[in-house]
Amino acid sequence: MTTAKARAKEEAGTPEELLGLLRQMMLIRRFEEKSAEMYARGRIAGFLHLYIGQEAVGVGAEAAIEPDDYVVTHYRDHGQALARGLDPNAIMAELFGRTTGVSKGRGGSMHLFDVSKHFMGGYAIVGGHLPLSCGLALASKQLKNGRIVLCFFGDGAVNQGEFHEALNLAAVWRLPVVFLCENNLYGMGTDIRRVSAEAEVYRRACAYNIPAEQVDGMDVLAVRDVARKAVQHTRDGKGPYFVEAVTYRFRGHSMADPEFYRTKEEVQQWRTRDPIPLFERQLRDWGLMDDAGIKRLEDEAEGVVNEAERFAEESPAPDVSTLYDNVYEE
Amino acid sequence: MPETNIREALRQTLREALQQDEHVILMGEDIGAYGGSYGVTRGLLQEFGDERVRDTPISESVVVGCGIGAAMGGMRPIVELMTINFSFLAFDQIINVASTVHYMSGGQINVPLVIRMASGGGSQLAATHSHDLAGWYAHVPGLKVAVPSTPYDARGLLKTALREENTVIFVEHTAIYGLRGEVPDEDYSVPFGQAQVMREGGDVTIVGYSGSVHQALRAAEMLAGQAIEAEVLNLRTLRPLDVDAIINSVKKTTRAVVVEDDWCFGGFGGEIVALIQERAFDYLDAPVARVCGADVPMPYAKVLETAALPSEQHIVDAALAMR
Ligand SMILES: Cc1ncc(C[n+]2csc(CCOP(=O)(O)OP(=O)(O)O)c2C)c(N)n1
Ligand SMILES: [Mg+2]
Numbered sequence: 338m339t340t341a342k343a344r345a346k347e348e349a350g351t352p353e354e355l356l357g358l359l360r361q362m363m364l365i366r367r368f369e370e371k372s373a374e375m376y377a378r379g380r381i382a383g384f385l386h387l388y389i390g391q392e393a394v395g396v397g398a399e400a401a402i403e404p405d406d407y408v409v410t411h412y413r414d415h416g417q418a419l420a421r422g423l424d425p426n427a428i429m430a431e432l433f434g435r436t437t438g439v440s441k442g443r444g445g446s447m448h449l450f451d452v453s454k455h456f457m458g459g460y461a462i463v464g465g466h467l468p469l470s471c472g473l474a475l476a477s478k479q480l481k482n483g484r485i486v487l488c489f490f491g492d493g494a495v496n497q498g499e500f501h502e503a504l505n506l507a508a509v510w511r512l513p514v515v516f517l518c519e520n521n522l523y524g525m526g527t528d529i530r531r532v533s534a535e536a537e538v539y540r541r542a543c544a545y546n547i548p549a550e551q552v553d554g555m556d557v558l559a560v561r562d563v564a565r566k567a568v569q570h571t572r573d574g575k576g577p578y579f580v581e582a583v584t585y586r587f588r589g590h591s592m593a594d595p596e597f598y599r600t601k602e603e604v605q606q607w608r609t610r611d612p613i614p615l616f617e618r619q620l621r622d623w624g625l626m627d628d629a630g631i632k633r634l635e636d637e638a639e640g641v642v643n644e645a646e647r648f649a650e651e652s653p654a655p656d657v658s659t660l661y662d663n664v665y666e667e
Numbered sequence: 668m669p670e671t672n673i674r675e676a677l678r679q680t681l682r683e684a685l686q687q688d689e690h691v692i693l694m695g696e697d698i699g700a701y702g703g704s705y706g707v708t709r710g711l712l713q714e715f716g717d718e719r720v721r722d723t724p725i726s727e728s729v730v731v732g733c734g735i736g737a738a739m740g741g742m743r744p745i746v747e748l749m750t751i752n753f754s755f756l757a758f759d760q761i762i763n764v765a766s767t768v769h770y771m772s773g774g775q776i777n778v779p780l781v782i783r784m785a786s787g788g789g790s791q792l793a794a795t796h797s798h799d800l801a802g803w804y805a806h807v808p809g810l811k812v813a814v815p816s817t818p819y820d821a822r823g824l825l826k827t828a829l830r831e832e833n834t835v836i837f838v839e840h841t842a843i844y845g846l847r848g849e850v851p852d853e854d855y856s857v858p859f860g861q862a863q864v865m866r867e868g869g870d871v872t873i874v875g876y877s878g879s880v881h882q883a884l885r886a887a888e889m890l891a892g893q894a895i896e897a898e899v900l901n902l903r904t905l906r907p908l909d910v911d912a913i914i915n916s917v918k919k920t921t922r923a924v925v926v927e928d929d930w931c932f933g934g935f936g937g938e939i940v941a942l943i944q945e946r947a948f949d950y951l952d953a954p955v956a957r958v959c960g961a962d963v964p965m966p967y968a969k970v971l972e973t974a975a976l977p978s979e980q981h982i983v984d985a986a987l988a989m990r
Contacts, residue, residue, distance in 0.1 A: 383791035383967060434791070434968030445793045445967030461795045462752065463725045496724035497756070524725055526701025532724035598700040655966075657974045664963050 346623040349558055355625060358400060358557050360634055362392040362613050365416045367638040368425060369588075371646060372415065372432060372446075376592050380649070381432045383445050384461075388416030390587035393612035394519050395420045395489070397560025398582075401568045402487050402515075407455045407473045409466045410489040412447035413519075413586075414459030417489055423451045429645035435652035442655045443663070455484070463524075464490065464497030467516070471503050474512035474577075485513040485571045487564075493524025495538055501545075504577070508545040511576035515567045516542070518581045519554065525590045526598040542579035554584030555612045558619075585610070669852065674844040676818040677707050677783075680825045681745065685715050688743060691829070694721045694730055695747030695783075704749045705785055705844055731757035731782060735765050735834075738780040743829065751786035751838065752798050765834040766809030780834045781825075787840040787878050787928055788976055794964035797972075799928035801838040801877060802935025805905035811859055812836045812905040816880035818848040820903055823857030830856070840878035840928075860907035864916070868896030871922040871986045874913060874939055876902040879926040879977060886982035895986060905935060913939060914946045921952040924985045926977055931959035953989035958982050 349355060369387045376385050388395065391413075399420035402408075410417045418428055423439055431438030432446050440450050447461040457473060460466035470488035477484040494500050495518065507514045518538045522529055530536045542549035548570065552563040560582055567578035585607040589596050620626035671679075684691045697704055699712035699722040712720040723730045727748060734744040748754045754761065761782065769777050788797035805812045811833055815821040821839070828835040865880060866887050875883040880901045887897035898916050902909065917923045923943055925936040940955045961975040 382969065383793065384796070434971075440967075442968035442971070443793070443966045445791060448793055448795070448967070461793070462756070493725045496726045498726070498728055525697045525704070527697055527722055527724075528700075531700075531722060595702065597702055654970050655968050657970055660961060660966070660971055660974050661963055 344558060349623070352625050355620060358396055358561070359613070359616055359620060359626070360637070361396045361420055362557065362616065363634050364425070364638045364641060365392045365395065365419050366613060367642045368419060368428075368645070369415060371642045372429075373588070373592070375432065375646065381446065382434070383447070384412070384591045384593075385432070385446050386413040386591050387586070387588045388413055390607070390611070391519055391521060391554065391584045392416055393557035393560055393616070394517070394554045394582045394584050397557040398487060398489070398517055398564040400561045401564035402485065405455060406484050407457050407477070407486045408489070409457045409470050409473065409486065410459050411463065411466065411491060411494070412459055412461040413491070414449050415446070418449045418451070418456055418459070421451075421454050421456045423449065423454055423456055425641050425645040426648035429649040430652045433649040433652070434654065435649055436655045437648070437652040464494040464499040466490070467494065467499050467503035470514045470516070471506050471512055474507065474514045475510065477513060483572070485515065485568060487515050487517060489517050489519060491524060492518060492520040492522065492529045492533070492538055493527070494518075495541060496533060504542060504545040504547060504579070507577040508547050511574065513571040513574070514577045515564065515571055516547070516577060516579045517564070518579070519584055520581050521584050521586045523586070523590070523599070526594070528598065537581070539579055539581035547577050547579045549579035549581070551581045551583060554582030555610045555615060557612060557616050587611075669849060670847060671818050671850050672845050672847045673815070673818050673821045673839070674705065674707055676822040676850050677825060677839070678709065678711070680822045681708065682711060682714070684745070684829050685711065685719055690741065690743040691745065692719050692721060692737070692742060693745050693747065694723050694734060696723055696725055696730075696749055698722060698747050703747070705839075705841060707839075707844070708747065727753050727756035728760055732760040732764065734780045734782065735760060735778050738778045739776055743779055745781045745783065745829075748782065748784040750796050751784045751800055752796055754782070754784050761804070761810070761834070761836070762807060766807045769833070770809060777832045778834045779832050781828045781831070781837055782834065783837045783839060785841045786838050787842055788960070788965050788972060789842045791967055791969060791972055793967040797965035799840070799877065799960070801836070801905055802927065802929050804836040805908075805935055810834055810836055810906060812838065813859065814838050814877040814902065814905055816840070816843065816877055816901055818846065818850045820857055820901070822850055823855055824859070824903060826856035827859055838877060842878050843881065846881070857903060859904045860909050862903055862909035862912035863901045864898060864912070865901050866897065866899040868898040868920065870896045870920055871924060871989065872898045872900060872913070872916040872920045873924045873926060873982060873986070874900045874902065875926040876905060877928070879928055882977060882979045882982060883926055886979040886986070889979060889983050890986055893987070897986060910942055910946070913942065917943050917947045918950045921950050922986070922989045924956045924958060924982055926958045926982055928960050928977060930962055931957055932962060934959060956985040956989065958985055
C-alpha cells in the first residue's frame with residue numbers, strides 16, 4: 338500500500354494547495370454532520386449516506402484532475418460533489434427537495450448532478466454507473482477533447498457483472514478512465530471478506546491487464562499522489578488505471594442502519610485514523626497550521642454550511658405543475 | 668400469533684419453512700448479519716446458521732441464477748432482492764431462464780424458486796428505488812406473481828409459494844410491512860388465483876393489489892359517506908389472475924375502477940380493463956376507469972412524489988365521475 342509518511346514538505350505542494358485540501362475535507366465533514374442533523378429534524382428524507390471518514394479519498398482524487406474532466410459516482414456522493422466545487426447551497430437544497438437543488442429536487446441525496454461542473458451524477462444502482470464511465474471516456478477519446486473520467490464506486494460494486502464488463506471494455510479499448518474503488522470494508526452490513534473471493538480489490542484489475550494499486554485512503558496526500566499517477570497514465574493514452582483507496586465510514590451505511598455487523602471497538606480503532614486530524618497534524622509538523630488556523634477553517638466551514646441550510650430552508654418546494662417537466666428533452 | 672404485521676408474518680413463515688424442510692435455504696444481500704434491509708429476516712441467521720441463511724455479494728444476477736440452479740438441483744431456495752428495481756439486474760435469469768426452462772426442456776426441469784422483492788414508492792427514494800412493477804412479471808408465461816396486502820395474505824401466499832413447483836415472484840410493498848392484522852395460529856394457506864372481496868358493495872367495483880388495496884379501502888370509506896357503496900377486490904395474485912371474481916363483481920356493480928401504483932401506459936391494469944370489456948361489456952354503465960402512478964420517473968421531493976402516486980382521492984374522483 339502506498340503511504341506518505343516520510344514526505345518532504347517541499348514535495349507535498351504549495352501551502353495554499355495543502356490548506357485547500359484541509360479546507361475541503363473540513364467542509365465536507367461539517368456538511369455531512371449538518372445533513373445528519375437535518376435528517377433527524379425531518380428536513381431530509383429518503384436514504385441519506387454520509388461520507389464522514391472518507392473525506393480524504395474524494396478530496397485527494399479531485400486534486401489530481403482538471404475541471405474539464407468528468408466525475409461519476411455512486412449514491413454516497415455529497416463529498417465528491419463538494420470537492421468538485423458544486424455549490425453547497427444547491428446540494429443542501431437538493432437534499433431538502435427544493436427547486437433550487439442541483440437536480441431541482443428530483444434526485445435527492447443519492448442522485449446529485451451538475452453538468453456545468455462535469456459532475457455527471459450520483460447513481461444509486463450499485464455498479465450501474467461503471468459502464469457510463471466507459472461511454473464518457475469513449476466520447477472524450479473520439480472527440481479528442483482530452484477529458485478523462487474519474488469513476489468512484491464502493492467495494493460492494495466489485496461483484497456486479499457491470500464492474501467486470503466495464504473494466505474489460507475500458508482495457509480493450511484503452512479508454513481514459515480512472516476506476517477508483519473506495520474500499521470502506523463494508524457493503525451495507527456485509528464485510529467484504531465474507532463476500533469477495535479477493536478482498537484486496539485492486540488485485541482484481543490484473544485480470545484485465547489494468548495497472549492498479551492500493552493506497553491509504555485516510556491519507557489525503559497519498560490518495561492525491563496515486564491519483565495523479567493514474568490520471569497521467571490515462572491522459573497519456575495508455576488506457577484505464579485502477580486505484581483502491583482503503584478507508585472507513587465512521588457512520589452507519591445510511592441513517593437507518595442498526596450497525597449489528599461491526600463492533601464499537603472497530604469503529605473506535607478506525608477513528609484514530611480520522612483523515613482530518615491526521616492531515617492537520619502533518620500540517621502542524623510542517624509549520625503550516627496552528628490553533629488559530631484550525632479555528633479559522635472551522636468557522637469558515639460552519640459559515641458555509643449554515644448558509645447552505647438557510648438557503649435550502651428558504652427555497653421553495655417544486656410546484657406540482659412541474660411534475661411532468663423533463664421526462665423528455667423537448 | 669393472532670395479531671401481527673406483514674414483516675412478522677413473513678418472518679414466521681420463513682422460519683417455519685426453514686425448520687420443516689432442510690431443502691429450504693435463504694439467499695440475499697444483507698439478509699443475515701445486517702438483519703435484512705426491511706428487517707424481514709432478522710434473527711434467522713443466528714437461528715439457522717450461515718449455510719441456510721446466506722448473505723450474498725451484491726450480485727443480483729448470480730444470486731437469482733444460483734437460486735434457479737439450486738432449485739433445479741433439488742433445493743427449495745428463497746431469494747430476497749432488496750428492491751424490485753434491483754431485480755432488473757437479474758432480469759435475464761428470471762425471464763430467459765426461470766420462466767422458460769420447464770417449457771423448453773419439454774417439462775423435464777422445473778424451478779421451484781421463490782424470489783421475494785420489496786417494491787413501491789412513498790419513501791422519497793426517487794427514481795431508482797420506487798418502482799412497483801409486479802405487473803411486468805405478470806406479463807411472462809411460466810412465472811407466478813403474488814402480491815400480498817395483508818398479514819393474513821402474506822403468510823398464506825408465501826406458504827403456497829413454498830409448495831409451488833414453479834418460480835414465484837413474491838412482491839412485498841414497502842409501505843405496508845408494518846401493517847397489522849389477524850393471522851390465525853392454525854396452518855392455512857391462500858391459494859393462488861383467488862381474489863378476495865375485502866368489502867362488499869353494489870355501486871362500483873374497485874380492483875386493487877398490493878399497497879393499493881388499502882387506498883381502495885379508504886376510498887370506499889369516503890365514498891360510503893356520499894352514499895356510494897364500493898366493492899373492493901384484492902387480487903392477491905396477478906398470475907394466475909382470478910378473472911371470474913373481477914367479472915362477477917363488475918356484473919353486479921356495473922362500474923369499475925382499477926388501481927395500481929405502476930404506470931398506466933402498457934400497465935397491468937390495462938389487462939384487467941380488456942378482460943372486463945371482453946366478458947362484461949354489456950353490463951357496464953360507464954367506461955372502466957384507471958388510477959395509476961403518474962407517467963414520470965419517481966421524483967424525490969415530497970410534494971412531487973405525493974402527486975406522482977395514486978391516492979384514495981383519485982379513486983374517489985374516478986368513482987364519482989361515473990355517476
Ligand atoms: C443493484 C443494487 N443492489 C443493491 C443495492 C442496495 N445497496 C445500496 S448501497 C449498498 C452497499 C454498497 O456498498 P459499497 O459499494 O461498498 O458502497 P458504500 O455504501 O460502502 O459506500 C447496497 C447493497 C443497490 N442500491 N443496487
Ligand atoms: Mg463499502
